[in-house]
Amino acid sequence: MALQEDSLWYKDAVIYQLHVRAFCDSNADGIGDFTGLTQRLDYLQELGVTALWLLPFHPSPLRDDGYDIADYTAVHPSYGSLEDFKTFLTAAHNRGIRVIIEMVLNHTSDQHPWFQEARSSRDNPKRNWYVWSDTDTRYAGVRIIFIDTEMSNWAWDPVSKSYYWHRFFSHQPDLNFDNPEVFEAVWEVMKFWLNLGVDGFRLDAVPYLVEREGTSCENLPETHAIMREIRKRLDQSYPGKMLLAEANQWPADVRAYFGQGDEFHAAFHFPLMPRMFMAVKLEDRKPIIEILNQTPAIPETCQWCIFLRNHDELTLEMVTDVERDYMYDEYAVDKTMRINLGIRRRLAPMMENDRRRIELLNGLLMSMPGTPIIYYGDEIGMGDNIYLGDRNGVRTPMQWNGGTNAGFSFADPERLYAPVISNAVYGYQAVNVDSQKRFSHSLLSWMKSIIRVRNAFRVFSRGSMEFLHPSNHRVLAYIRQIGEERVLVVNNLSNSAQAVELDVQRYKGYIPIEMFGRNIFPKFGELPYLLTLGPYQFYWFRLRRF
């Protein structure tokens, strides 16, 4: 199966996010690698995902799980070689799966040769590739992101006896994008990977590229100018490739990163994610409707990317204090589960392993506007290990079977980069791909089914969304539409059975056809359409008229 030619492919994609290190180890060294990943591509194709997003796989001291890059144009030896990557990329493309890789352009590792040169002397040609200061008082008031570990955005460099700027960990100095040489160097890196055939970049920490005194040093016009230039060069030389923005901001601020369709192709919708969890806990559609009502329209060629969980903490930056407290109280009572401004847990444990809630959240993910991203392991309901430190608890080895090391590796268990989950509920003997493949009612089988339905109807990826407002607030209902294709989605967010009357008078005469069982439901008429839903149940109806 070859890749379909479609410059808007990212709008229709179902993306699977994974870490090479965590997916499959082919050489028994305890660390996942590209060869292992290549061996598992059939599984991903069978799951139905159409794109992979790989976490950083470059040489790195790994003090921030690879987001501290020490060499942009190589593969970390633990994950294989550049040749292994090329083999993987070709194999993925052969299966119709595109590949998006990380581009961490805001900062490097302090071990990167660029920084080593820059700190070596104040006269070094690469000195101005980073942001230096003799004091730590510049850009006062700029927020600190990793509040659990960092006291300042400035760090003292004992080598060159001056401060350098870092928005993340102190071992991740920020690049100086006011220096045109930096921009050209970054573009060269991107070209390197584009020439190998990657299909897009997830650009990390985009809002923080440029600093200006008296500002928050976030979302500055100069940052947008940089992105427009990258996009221009990409469109000119590499049409069909995409840029995905990581900008953990309010929708109205993220909107600027789409520009006039001349910056990013896609961006994460961060504020929606915690509100989906909130809505299910509150049993109330209000949080979801509020944030989507606040979400501005984006250019036709652009797309939101939505997700439930990812490799980071469930970020609670884009919520109010009241909402954050609520999320902590409901989903992270144990303070060990909290990190920075967020919750370091996977989907299944947050849902208390309640299959109905896991399905409901995935149903929301697959039916709301945007490209859904599935975090590896969530399709089988993997658990987490909150005692591993930082966010490593949600980055444990993929659980393939009930055998040695969960089928992830043949290395001695002690050698694994992280222990496999082994508790009685989420452990690999209980939760693994092989066992779930055997049953048509497993979560994995169900995930395949919902992805298949989603992929079959473009209305989910490109259609408009119109909320219905039934008086029952525990029910979230909306119509997705593109052209004559219409889908009605009805979700019961509550833990109890609900009756709901839907005002579908405008669709009088349409016949709703349930999309999983393809059963015909009574035709819409003049009166409100009565539906009953079990706890956490949802319906997708295709609306047909004959």
Added chain:
Amino acid sequence: MAEDTFLSDDLLRQLMSVGEVDLLVGITSHSSAQAIRQAMQVIEQSFQQNFVRQRVVIVNIDGGGPKDEAEVSAGNSDGQPEGNPHVPILTSLRTVHHVTARFSGTPSQGTALRTVLAASDLLQARACAIVSPTTSNLTPQWIANLLRPAYRDNFDFVAPLYTRHKYQGLLARILLYPMSRAVFGKRIRELFADEWGFSGRLGTHCLNQNVWHEAAIHSRPEAWMAVSAISSDYRCCQAFLGPKPQPPTGSGPDIVEAIRQTVGTFFWCLETRAGSWLEREGSEPVPTFGPEHELTSEPVELNLQRMFELFCSGVKELEPILSTVLERETHAEIMDIVAVDAKTFRFGADLWVRTLYDFASSYHHQVMNRDHLVQALVPLYRGKIYSFLQEHANSSPEEMEEANERLCLEFERQKLYLRERWTKRVEVKV
């Protein structure tokens, strides 16, 4: 034959959509759309400031006032909050529901309360409050103060406490409070209030009582609810709210109507709850959230002379009724004080207490038409007020509080007198 349900299909449909709630605030309207709208805004603000996580509903009972309250309150807070979308806005996490019910029969406060209680029962509300849109200075804090004791501290009945002018609320201070305190043994100052809080438990208990067709319930059901709480094992408290403005002149009931409604209802409550209070001695304070009762003393113009004249003329006019209602000694003393001049006139606490206990007992024994009986109290009340104001023309609020406390103790001291009269066999004079 069972009565038809008093809940309309429309209301039931709305309640189905709301589902279980933690907090319910009922508005018994009879007011303008503007007043209701303001009250609802205050309630919503209170939810946003104090109960962001709770499942909440506002139930507006449409008393058929001028305009369309239904339009005011229908729907819920599903939509987009106003303001800059860049900035997070403090709102309730959940939908704030609005339910509007129209009376199916004759509008009355009793029907309104019954409907709210039914809604509370069906929605399993844990704590409820009733507010009146006529209270012009309703604040979010008032709502919170009424709900919190029931929601967080498991109280069943939350009576309001207000800052009053020293001449304001006299009916409560020299009659209803001291007498209810002596009779029921609980020191609740405001039995007749426009706003109060209660638990779902008490609400369900009251809903299930077979009293809703009684005339006394129709006009002032709040006193019956309060008495139901203080005469049983329900946990009662008071919550301080703040200044309670006097309704504009002419908007409230006149004194005759006020006494018919309040004293009449109160006597009816004594009758229905007699088993719970006859043997009770003394009184006990109830927990109070916030400061105790407050009095202020800005100068106020009062026409005392007119009040005294109405007392004298009323007593003379109603003398045959009073002679039927009052014990011989009480009656004689009343006739004695009518004869003195205004300057030396005093209506002593001892006589006032016996007068009221005689009225209550005669009400119980139905010595005459109960409505006429209660109305006959009006001139005597005017006399007592005149005497009270004469005595305390220059008193400080503290001194008035002390006097009020002495009056309360007099009511308690003479409770035996009430008990004896209440239980005595009486021949009804025709």
